[in-house]
Amino acid sequence: MSKKIIIDTDPGIDDAMAILLALKSPEIELVGLTTIFGNVYTPLATQNALRLVEFAGRPDIPVAHGAEAPLITPLEAVADFVHGRDGLGNVNLPPPQGQPIAKAAAQFMVETVMAQPGEITLVPIGPLTNLALALALEPRLADHVAEVVVMGGAVTVNGNVNPAAEANIINDPHAADRVFTAGWPVTMVGLDVTLQTIMSDDYMAALNASGSPTAEFIYAISRFYRDFHYDTHGLAGMHTHDPSAIAYVLDPTLFTTVRGPVRVATEGIAAGQTLLDRFQNWRDSNPWTGQPAVNVCLEVDSERLLALYQQRICQL
Numbered sequence: 001m002s003k004k005i006i007i008d009t010d011p012g013i014d015d016a017m018a019i020l021l022a023l024k025s026p027e028i029e030l031v032g033l034t035t036i037f038g039n040v041y042t043p044l045a046t047q048n049a050l051r052l053v054e055f056a057g058r059p060d061i062p063v064a065h066g067a068e069a070p071l072i073t074p075l076e077a078v079a080d081f082v083h084g085r086d087g088l089g090n091v092n093l094p095p096p097q098g099q100p101i102a103k104a105a106a107q108f109m110v111e112t113v114m115a116q117p118g119e120i121t122l123v124p125i126g127p128l129t130n131l132a133l134a135l136a137l138e139p140r141l142a143d144h145v146a147e148v149v150v151m152g153g154a155v156t157v158n159g160n161v162n163p164a165a166e167a168n169i170i171n172d173p174h175a176a177d178r179v180f181t182a183g184w185p186v187t188m189v190g191l192d193v194t195l196q197t198i199m200s201d202d203y204m205a206a207l208n209a210s211g212s213p214t215a216e217f218i219y220a221i222s223r224f225y226r227d228f229h230y231d232t233h234g235l236a237g238m239h240t241h242d243p244s245a246i247a248y249v250l251d252p253t254l255f256t257t258v259r260g261p262v263r264v265a266t267e268g269i270a271a272g273q274t275l276l277d278r279f280q281n282w283r284d285s286n287p288w289t290g291q292p293a294v295n296v297c298l299e300v301d302s303e304r305l306l307a308l309y310q311q312r313i314c315q316l
């Protein structure tokens with residue numbers, strides 16, 4: 001039986017790469033996209049989500065417009081220097097034909113999950129505001145999702161926005177702390193693993209040469225993202241952030257995980273830092289005490305993940 005998922009997304013080049021992986025995988029039924037700010041502002045995220053389902057020939061997949069600002073901290077900027085002004089590598093895609101549904105992202109999540117208890121996996125690959133709002137609307141959501149697979153955070157490596165914080169978490173640290181402590185089955189696919197998997201220039205050239213229109217599209221939109229990696233990290237390739245979350249849904253055995261409560265710093269110079277308590281044996285109680293354990297991915301079989309991605313994207 002296929003896994004039903006909702007992807008909460010800020011497309012975003014690697015978001016597009018993740019969404020297309022889901023759409024090319026028979027084990028996954030994509031029941032909706034919900035949108036959020038981050039790589040772009042939410043209205044453009046919604047337009048891009050519509051563009052992606054239309055490109056994939058799946059305009060039937062509902063797109064729900066999400067929150068336009070974090071719960072508490074102001075939204076200062078978006079990552080156009082990483083993803084391009086249009087969020088998809090400045091390739092000037094035509095406007096979408098379709099419209100978002102007349103329901104906010106959080107409401108869509110609540111209604112979809114509650115109508116099919118235990119069947120829906122939420123896969124947030126942007127800031128976690130919509131999930132926090134959905135939990136506030138319907139606290140029983142935590143008991144009715146199948147799983148929550150988060151791309152975000154870093155526990156054994158530095159952040160990618162500053163030494164403390166990863167982008168999706170720093171964009172709404174209060175929401176992230178609620179999501180990690182809500183008592184639902186969360187898996188964190190963070191920089192610990194996503195930085196380990198590199199889509200090299202050679203790998204991308206092979207994808208592009210495959211003759212698959214999806215692979216050619218991914219190659220075209222990802223040139224801007226590749227150049228960001230080269231200019232910033234001297235990397236002749238790209239880190240594999242959002243597609244890793246979909247890879248986890250497809251095959252959790254690609255990853256090695258540990259368990260423990262994760263809290264998020266919400267203030268100060270380390271705001272947005274994700275901190276895992278692997279030990280839970282402190283003498284005195286602390287902010288992790290009594291919080292539910294989540295799964296945190298620490299290692300990945302990158303070779304197998306890249307082979308899976310290539311196989312799915314290149315199939316005609």
Ligand code: BDR
Binds near residue numbers: 012014082125151
């Ligand atoms: C995350 O931040 C965004 O730029 C990417 O789309 C990904 O979700 C990586 O830190």
Ligand code: CA
Binds near residue numbers: 009125
């Ligand atoms: Ca993203």
